[in-house]
Amino acid sequence: MKRKQLKAPGLALACAFALGMSAVQAQDATFAVKMMTPETALKAAQAALKKCRDEGYQVAVAVVDRSGNTQVMLRDRFAGAHTPSMAEDKAWAAVSFRTNTADLDRVTQPGMQQSGIRHRPRVTVVAGGLMIEGGGTLLGGIGVSGAPGGDRDDVCAAAGIAAIRDSIEF
8 A cells, every 4th residue: 555645845845834823823722911019909908998998998808810700809897797708709899790899789580581590609799899901901800898888988999009000010
C-alpha cells in the first residue's frame, strides 16, 4: 500500500499554518488583570464607614476583589451581628453578577425571568452592594449593611468608591 506524500508546497503551507496557530494559542493562553491593593480596599472601606458614621449609622463594610474574595471587613462597634455577612454578600453579588445590588433587586423580583437568582447561596439582592470599576475594568465590589435602608447603604458605599476614584482610574 502506497502512502500519499504531500508535495513540498503543501507541506510548507501546513507547517506555516501550524506554526502560526501555535503562536496565536500561546498569545491567548494568559492575560493580565488589574487588582486593587489591600491599602486601596482599606481606604474605600474606611471612607464608607466614615460616611455612615457621619450620618449616624453603625454598619459593616466589606470590600471584595474582582473574584469575590474578601479583602477588607470593617464592623462598627454597635452594628448588628448580621451586618458583616450581609456586607460581604452584597459586595460578592455585585461582583459575581457584574451588577450593583439595587439593580439586581429590580431584575430578580418574583415573576421576572431572573428571579431564580435570589435562591442561590450568597446572593443578596438588597441595595448596598456596588461594583468598583476603574479604567473600564471591574476591580472588585464594596458592600455596606446596617444603615436604615439599602438606599442609605448605597450612599455610604459610593462614598467609599469616591475616596479611591483618583487612584483606580488608569
